[in-house]
Amino acid sequence: MDGMEFTQLKAFVTVCDERAFGRAAKRLAVSPSALSRAVRSLESRLGIRLLNRTTRSVGLTEAGAVLYERIKPMLAGMDEAVLAVEAYQGTPMGVVRINLPSIAARIAVLPKLQQFRLAYPAVRLDLVIDNDITDVVAQGFDAGVRIGGQISRDMVAVRITPDLRMAVVGAPAYFADRPPPQVPAELKDHFCLTYKWKSTGALSQWRFDNGGSVFDVEVNNVLTLNDTDLLLLAACRGLGLACLVEDLVESALENKQLIRVLEPWCQFFPGFYLYYSERTHMPASLRAFIDFLKIGEPGLLMPKGLID
Template identity: 45%
Template sequence: MLSTSDFGQLRAFVAVGEELSFSRAAAALGVSPSALSQMVRGFEERVGLRLLNRTTRSVSLTEAGETLLQRVRPAVVDLGAAVEQVRQSRERPAGRVRVHCFRVAANLFLTPMLRSFTDIYPDIVLDITLDDAVVDMVRGGYDAAIRVGEVIERDMIAVRLGPDLRQIVVASPDYLARHGAPTDPADLKHHRCIRWHWPGHATPYDWEFWDGERWFDVAVDGPLIVNSRDLERQAAVTGVGLAFVVEQMVTPLIGEGRLIPLLQKWSAPFPGFFLCYPEQRQMAPALRAFINQVRGFAAAGTKNVGSSRSEHAS
């Protein structure tokens, strides 16, 4: 394996071998002729052979030097091109960005920015996994994730994307006409409820309410268990039963009269969605471009969120 000094000396030898002049090679490398001469001499001592013939008027390659130059010149050129490509990637981000995202968050923050992002950064590939499971980002090989604040690891950088959320009980007018409306969370035990199965949990999600002082759970029952929030919402619209959903995702349906909100005084806000990623000293340009784009779209679409700042989620 070449050390850092070995590579520097090899690069110096190639420059002199190509120019056959210490002064011209020194100018190309941005060093003094005396420093360049010392580097080449050190390299010759390292390999144990004379590689250059020097006189006061000329420089020429020895047979060993000519052989070595022909072998190593392509490699040195390729390494230089590779470094330049990486340097240029700072100006033109490229590569793959793996993102883990809660399904509801994808509708709010990813879908609206995909067209613009892919147009601006044609060399970046977004590899997005939509999944409501809380996975270990680092172990799963993800660069970033979008999830609710209460399930973000403490060692992650978290950027708020929107306001706090609320979950509310909703039902269709048809369901309420047939079964009546609950007036208290305890009444839910007598209603047909559409249950959501949170991935990674053994049992369906218990509905959570706030009594003014504390959170409490209600274990509901009903004819349908789903692992899709979209299916849960649509089933509620068709009158299958009551659903417990993120308020933002049903606001249009409530406005159209297709769903009716219930038990709202027991629904309290909780930390909303955050973009999170591991803390790192040197961030890949592609990941930085993705983070900036998501933050920009979130800020533009949420009145009470300005230029989001990095913060650790509690």
């Protein structure tokens, strides 16, 4: 159906509803003569009269009645569909799909979900845990969460955590028969548990800061995992030292399950950002979720792929 055909059918149904060209023209905000031409064009195209006209009334022919009965529900359904879509723009509702690593879910999103649910009960969240770097647009996500330096160029990003810091930790049982390292170079004498990226097979670097000079240290990787929660569990069970985000090990440190070492050397790094493709008409549900999580500055378009 082309645009002209739709206009003609809309004109015909409106005239049938109002049983008068004048009232129908007013409803559609067109002139009566333009409305009459549209209906005549439809009749001409179909090759059959649809309306019987007099100076005082408009009636349906048998063919017109058949067409009206079939077309009216279709046009009404289209109007309802448009109104339903417009509702998404005005009121936060529907599903928001977010791609994010497990640690971001734990420290940045889950703590706020109860308040979000109370504020926006019509919004359903689909959180997909993914510790690799995923093209959120190609995979059909509304947004993603990543560390600042990992965000692709030309994405809009909003900060959802402050800068984060790494922590090197080990269990009391691990240190029972070996001294804690005092400087990063002594890590060569320790068993280390390291995160491994599933998509590339690359190992996460053990990176330290010596008063502004950042450097990496090669460690003895006795166990690699692509899950930070399992790395934490392995460290708590005394299998070796792990280098994890402070927020992830905070509880274990408080409960004396882990002991922290090399704290003066541990590096701060850009925190987590929620990012999405630039869009003119953002669903109200996604806007509500972004506004609920963001801290600090408003969304920025990142031209070089780096946040900090």
